[in-house]
Amino acid sequence: MTMAQRSAPSVQTIDVTKVYRVGHVDYPALRGINIKVERGEFVSIMGPSGSGKSTLLNLIGALDRPTSGRVIIDGVDLKKLDEDRLSLLRNRKLGFVYQSFNLIQRLTSAENVEMPLISRGIPERVRRSKSIKMLSAVGLTGKANKRPAELSGGEQQRVAIARALVTEPALIIADEPTGNLDSKTTREVVDQFVQVNKGYGTTILIVTHNAEIASMTQRVISLKDGLVDKEEYIQRIDSYSMR
């Protein structure tokens, strides 16, 4: 990593558009998004259904390419990367957490957490100790050999968080991570994100419908009809513990 990259923002989008074509009709999902997320920031993205939140997240997550405009992650312009390099970037720099957890059902918690490490060719003993450590860090000590079906929703989501963290990513992308959880578990999971953000300095980008969750982040970016509607910094004197 060069010095230029080191000082670059974690995420930057420049005039990003995305148009979906269904039959002969074009549906513009994003119509020119310009956002910048600094390193170590905890940012939430809000907006009504169809405002383009998930589309934007997919572009930033290097899972999809914009119709026009540029997406820059850690100083790297994604346009210049081929399929293989995009995969590498996802593996090295990004961690994903989804509403539906997206764990592999037949694998144990530890194995799920190790999946990104297997792709890197890390030997079994090394990755096992990492996954056990990471599971403990998210409060799942002793659940390493449980399969997702044997865990509660909150526990499953924490396995997913452990999987996202195990590679020590620069950026975590979370798409409505608490959408399937009750309010108590939601608080635990969000608390986990706050800890990761503070503890590791990981940049976190979280899409949510939940204003309460958004209020726990440092900045809220609101989307509407494929455009940035407003951006606001949260005035927080540790509002979370004040509640």
Next chain:
Amino acid sequence: MQIVDMFKLAYKALIDRKVRSVLTILGITVGSAIILSLIASSAGLNAGISANIEKTGANVLTLRNSGGFFASGSTNTYELSQQDVTYLKSIPGVIAAYPYYSYGANIMSGGQSIQASVVAIDMLALPALYNGLTVAEGSIPLLGDTTSAAIGWGIANPVSGTPIGLHEMVAMSITGIKGSKGAVSYAVLASGILAQYGTALFANIDDTIFISLAAGGVLSKSPYFTGIYVIVDNTDDVVTVQNTITTYYSNNVRVISPGQILSSIQGITGQLTVFLGSIGAVSLFVATVGIVNTMYVSVMERTREIGILKAIGYRPKQIMGMFLAEAALTGVIGAFCGLALGYALSFLMGGMLGGLGGGRVAFGGGGGGGMTIVPVFSTGLIVFSLVFPVILATIAGLYPAWRASRMNAVVALKYE
């Protein structure tokens, strides 16, 4: 990504869908077992036939008139007589010519009927015709003795029925005598019992009763022989001698050489092998299509999982490798099971082919006496039967694996 991890994950995926995996593997197992057992047992058959020929000696030619056992619509009536024996002996390179009569016979023994062959021949011919054939008990009948016989080991010690001892009476009902309708009763004294020998010239010596040529003349009431064995001094001259004889008699006489019998039997077994082999090939092909189908369904079902893999940074090649490993593993398990099943199956098939190879081609009549086929498993065959299914399975996995690797991550992640 390490290969070991690829196969470990593939194994877990196969275990996750046990029934389907087992059925897919079963297809490969059956296909490769059929092919393996066919090749092994036909190799065993060839080895058996070759051993048979070696026992007899490649320097023996058999002459028969063409109206006999091998009749092919010919109206030829040429008969072999002493005159022919004299002529054959005069051919350069020929050291002996032994005329013989042969018949089928039923022996009554303790109320049971045993099928046997009866061959009337100069007893001095036996050592020349059958390498290493010895007399176990007693002695062979003297020339011109029409009441004695040397009986085969199997006649003296039948599987069922009463054993026949030395100097006991053997009562036979002889069939296949030219010019006489029905069976002729004949009795001889067992003056000698031959040692256990097995099959030679495609006749089971153990089930044969040898009587003197003179006795054959009495039985047949005819100076015309069933055939003549010609013994050539040097194996290299066999073809020359055969050509000389064929030219002399034109089509009146059939000259059979061991090599000819070998090639005609191999022709038949070859066709059989091709036929059964194509069944095996078809079943292996069907099994391969089965893998394509299973893998394809599996890829579709696991669309979301593929999306997850893409999101956490698996490269297209790695995803392709993971699915190929699954297909290859199916092939590996199928190949090993196929090897075990094929091994068992080949002994079953050896029995079938053995019946085919053991007919009494040379002597004509008489009952069947099969030769035992021991399947031959060469190293090459074993390696082939382990590697080929794996290659096929991997090829079968190519398209589904490619589809998996090319999936759109965003679409795959939304898949329910």
